Amino acid sequence: MAGIIDIHNLDVHLGRGKDAVHAVRNVSFSVKKGESFGLVGESGSGKSTVLRAISGLYKNFTGKINIDGKVQNQHKGVDFYKNLQMVFQDPYASLHPRHTVDQTLSEPLQIHKLDQVEKRIRTALERVGLGLNFRFRYPHQLSGGQRQRVAIARAMILEPRILLLDEPTSALDVSVQAEVLNLLTELRIEYNLTYILVSHDLAVVAYMCEQIAVMNQGQIVENLSKDQIMKSNATERYTQQLLAASKGYDRDAAGKLLQF
Amino acid sequence: MSLIQQITEMYTPLLNVENLNVEFRNHAGKSIHAVRDVSFSLGQERLGIVGESGSGKSTVGRSILSLIPTSAKIKANKIALNGVDLLKLSELEMRQFRGNKISMIMQDPKHALNPVMRVGDQIAEAFRLHNRIGRAKAKQKVLDILNDVQIRDPERVFRAYPHELSGGMGQRVMIAMMLIPGPDLLIADEPTSALDVTVQMQILAIIDDLVRDKGMGLIFISHDLNLMASFCDRILIMYAGRIVEECRASELSQAKHPYTKGLLACLPTVENSDQKLTTLNRDPAWLE
Numbered sequence A: 001m002a003g004i005i006d007i008h009n010l011d012v013h014l015g016r017g018k019d020a021v022h023a024v025r026n027v028s029f030s031v032k033k034g035e036s037f038g039l040v041g042e043s044g045s046g047k048s049t050v051l052r053a054i055s056g057l058y059k060n061f062t063g064k065i066n067i068d069g070k071v072q073n074q075h076k077g078v079d080f081y082k083n084l085q086m087v088f089q090d091p092y093a094s095l096h097p098r099h100t101v102d103q104t105l106s107e108p109l110q111i112h113k114l115d116q117v118e119k120r121i122r123t124a125l126e127r128v129g130l131g132l133n134f135r136f137r138y139p140h141q142l143s144g145g146q147r148q149r150v151a152i153a154r155a156m157i158l159e160p161r162i163l164l165l166d167e168p169t170s171a172l173d174v175s176v177q178a179e180v181l182n183l184l185t186e187l188r189i190e191y192n193l194t195y196i197l198v199s200h201d202l203a204v205v206a207y208m209c210e211q212i213a214v215m216n217q218g219q220i221v222e223n224l225s226k227d228q229i230m231k232s233n234a235t236e237r238y239t240q241q242l243l244a245a246s247k248g249y250d251r252d253a254a255g256k257l258l259q260f
Numbered sequence B: 001m002s003l004i005q006q007i008t009e010m011y012t013p014l015l016n017v018e019n020l021n022v023e024f025r026n027h028a029g030k031s032i033h034a035v036r037d038v039s040f041s042l043g044q045e046r047l048g049i050v051g052e053s054g055s056g057k058s059t060v061g062r063s064i065l066s067l068i069p070t071s072a073k074i075k076a077n078k079i080a081l082n083g084v085d086l087l088k089l090s091e092l093e094m095r096q097f098r099g100n101k102i103s104m105i106m107q108d109p110k111h112a113l114n115p116v117m118r119v120g121d122q123i124a125e126a127f128r129l130h131n132r133i134g135r136a137k138a139k140q141k142v143l144d145i146l147n148d149v150q151i152r153d154p155e156r157v158f159r160a161y162p163h164e165l166s167g168g169m170g171q172r173v174m175i176a177m178m179l180i181p182g183p184d185l186l187i188a189d190e191p192t193s194a195l196d197v198t199v200q201m202q203i204l205a206i207i208d209d210l211v212r213d214k215g216m217g218l219i220f221i222s223h224d225l226n227l228m229a230s231f232c233d234r235i236l237i238m239y240a241g242r243i244v245e246e247c248r249a250s251e252l253s254q255a256k257h258p259y260t261k262g263l264l265a266c267l268p269t270v271e272n273s274d275q276k277l278t279t280l281n282r283d284p285a286w287l288e
């Protein structure tokens, strides 16, 4: 394996005693530089946990996480975080309720001692389609989609090399989603960025990613190419059921779903 | 009479909103007219609201429940549930309505849960508020409910705190809590945005059955156009605080308003997978 991200036999246990959860089980995958890798699967299957482990939020995992050839645990200096940013699933929890948009965006710039603060903030807001009149608002004065755009702007303002995106567009309407996806695609090409994208929207994942891993109960049950997702061409029954359900709501089909 | 009106007439209107306007004030004292002249009625049906971020969807939902900050101005000719004008209720009466007749699943599930209370205790509390039963029985009920919303290990989740749940698990706990009182009206604001499509389908089936069998009315707010088209009966499309179009859900793909068409064109599909996605060019004329 020679990816910019190499995950090998990753296991994560969370919780304690009888409430311990084996949230990630023997997960391995590799993402090449400049590639966009998709993670999909059941709610609670461990997708966010995989991203959190990669971004260094857990100490107690087993297996290997290599980023850019270095073992993840060894070099979590300030640079590590500058190069690897995560957009969290829940924009409500990840924005500080008493920080304005301006404070939220300038904080990482201060931590990493970057210059041209004013220009960077303006560019970041513009890129995610928020006008300057949003700059001094608090989170509670923003709609759900507007908050998510602030979260994306905050991750991108440091110009990272790797972006971990946890449901980055699920709170966005389709027009902003299209803008954000176009932006992510442009940035990826321009700066040769690498993405891991978690999403429940299979059309979004197929649009953005070359390779997609399907998770169920902590494990990767199947790896698919973009083409296979678009043609609904899967081998595992769990994946087949997932692809079928993505076609839309159907009461009869809902009653016949199996648990895997 | 248009077909849509005919269909509407067949239902008894459960909810009637007439000329709703909501204005917020921002830090500089500037007013934001978030909802403009919104009127609609709802029967025992599944009504969808779509529209871009900031178009006022959540504000419409929160207005029905009077959950708007006091600094904001809310005006309407009426907001009537089963003929009772909600605007005329006292704060105390409104609270009773909120607990019993109307439930709202908020867009930010974890925000709506108490972070320092175990999930099971929160649901049990909601349950015991509406049913006279003992602790042991309530616990069994809660485990059943968690099971209904497809939680795999109800016992563990019962003892968990909200931050120990995944995004979609938090959403399902919230949905379970809001369904407990057996409301006449359910307002669901992006209730399934964190759920995978199979669990989503199972949860929607529960809500669907309540509409069909118990005559509940549903307002369903979502950005997922394909889901709306397949799940709802009728759809309102909002733009900049106004309803700009209304259509039967099954006919969403033939929508007429250029804004709605524009939204539909933004979706990634098999055909456009190697092209830049279409974005929306907003036309000032849509504001009129």
Ligand SMILES: Nc1ncnc2c1ncn2[C@@H]1O[C@H](COP(=O)(O)OP(=O)(O)OP(=O)(O)O)[C@@H](O)[C@H]1O
Pocket: A014, A015, A021, A023, A042, A043, A044, A045, A046, A047, A048, A049, A050, A089, B163, B164, B165, B166, B167, B168, B169, B194, B195, B196
């Ligand atoms: N802090 C924690 N303590 C204990 N258990 C946790 C904690 N965080 C997550 N879990 C558990 O780990 C499992 C995986 O959660 P994770 O958030 O990774 O799921 P997910 O695939 O991202 O789901 P979703 O699509 O619903 O967001 C779940 O069973 C969850 O309850």
Ligand SMILES: Nc1ncnc2c1ncn2[C@@H]1O[C@H](COP(=O)(O)OP(=O)(O)OP(=O)(O)O)[C@@H](O)[C@H]1O
Pocket: A140, A141, A142, A143, A144, A145, A146, A171, A173, B024, B025, B026, B032, B034, B051, B052, B053, B054, B055, B056, B057, B058, B059, B060, B069, B107
């Ligand atoms: N408390 C508030 N103070 C000031 N402005 C507010 C407040 N709450 C909402 N707004 C503004 O009102 C408008 C409508 O917000 P609302 O939350 O109803 O949008 P929405 O259609 O639900 O959007 P989304 O799809 O992003 O959730 C937005 O421009 C928002 O910024």
Ligand SMILES: [Mg+2]
Pocket: A047, A048, A049, A089, A166, B166, B167, B168
């Ligand atoms: Mg998650």
Ligand SMILES: [Mg+2]
Pocket: A143, A144, A145, B057, B058, B059, B107, B189
């Ligand atoms: Mg909203």
